[in-house]
Amino acid sequence: MTVKGNYEEYRRLLLGLVSVISFITSWELLLTYVFPLNPFFLTKPSLIAVAFNEQVIQGALWRDLAVSSRAFLWGFSFAVLVGIPVGAFMGWRRRAEYTFDAFFTALYASPLVALAPLIIVVFGVGLLAKSALVFLLSVFPFIFNTFAGVRSTDRLMLNVVRSFGGKEKDLYLKVIFPSTLPYIVAGARIALGRGLVGIIVGEFYAASEGIGFAISRFGDTYRLPEMFAAILVLMIAAVIMTEGMRKLEVFLAPWRSAQDTR
């Protein structure tokens, strides 16, 4: 069984690799030999590689990345700091759930990105507006996932701790927190994607630096290879973060890994 499982995994990896490599080579070959390359419309992998080397490895893009990640980290940290306590409170007190549930659900389900122009007009072009946007988008997954985690805590375990003379502190530290943590990490993965949307929209809309600004500037000036290189960087970062969260999720709660909600 394990041998077969291993074989299946290698086959999968190999097929994936083959498909990516053949896609890239046929892209390169088609634009080199079959169709004439219109540099204002398309580009090819070899040119992207050159731009990638120049922008990323030699570091022209690092400044933009640093600017974006600073805004992202501020907004995301505040979302964690606000979202987890609010979610825990909603999970712990039934009346709090009743009061906030409708309002937060309405905000979570609606495209709050629509507020982006207003936020930028109010807070100005820069760190504050982008962080506010990231916060606004990524706080709700934390709230609702913490809420679900606290709500799903095993009552029996709480009673066991109480029976053995555990204090309120023990309840929180030894039962509620460990059982909520996997939910929070799952929420963090969703929040990550939404936070990235916030950064990108903020920087597309009005910015003078940052990765989103770099992409839209390269687009405006028809520098397609650089644009693709910047998109590639963002893709790599997003995949690393998302897959990292997914690994963490599996590590923290192996029994939940079967339910894969993306």
Added chain:
Amino acid sequence: MNRLVRFYLEREHYLLGWGFILLLLLAWETTPHLVTLPKGLSLFFTTPSKVLEAFYDLVVQNQIQHHFYVSAIEFLLGLGLAIVVGLPVGLITGRSRTIDAMVDPYVTVFNATPRLIFLPLFILWFGIGMWSKVMIVFIGAVFPLLINTHEGVKNADRVLVNVVRSFGANEWQIMKVVVLPNSVPYIIAGLRLAIGRAVLGVVVGEFFGASEGLGFMIASAATNYKVDVVFVGVAIFMGLSLILTLSVKRIENKLSRWRPEETKTF
């Protein structure tokens, strides 16, 4: 008194939920009457009644209808295209392991990245007209649909598939009898997520390089400090996505009562 308490307790969930929202609106409405706002802030401040007024004015001037029509067309075309592409691809990757392995890297990467980064590229390719927005809606909505269809097909009961196959069904009949009915709840869940992404695509797509649509209305109102018009647009988007997601959610709950609800995702 006792009856009043019972009445309250039975409907506590709704009463508290709606009460809180009404309280917030009321506080919002009365704030400028209670305190005088500093001049800088009052420029950005509006009240629900002014938002309603602005909404009425825009309806009378026939502006909302036009912008709404443009946005709706983009939304429907993009989402329709996503369904037309996402469902078949999801079905195929769910049934064939080889094709799944070959498509999976792209799906993983594109699903992890916010697809809005392709907006400048799409504007370059499809122009600033309707089609760049349709494409951004499409690329946003297609992945949730594809992934959920894939999951639904893959989770089809092996035993049932084998039974049908033993009775001599071909691949198409297996699809029709077992796989498709099994994956409907998954597809509906994917559709709910896809609607959210599609609305996001319409909003952000119209922020940039557009001359009509509700997103454009919001963006141009914000730059002209017409905060009430901004909130008219935001409220329309909020209302629409709430109505759409919640009604799909209702269908979903009806179809999959047995699956325990995990956490809210939009």
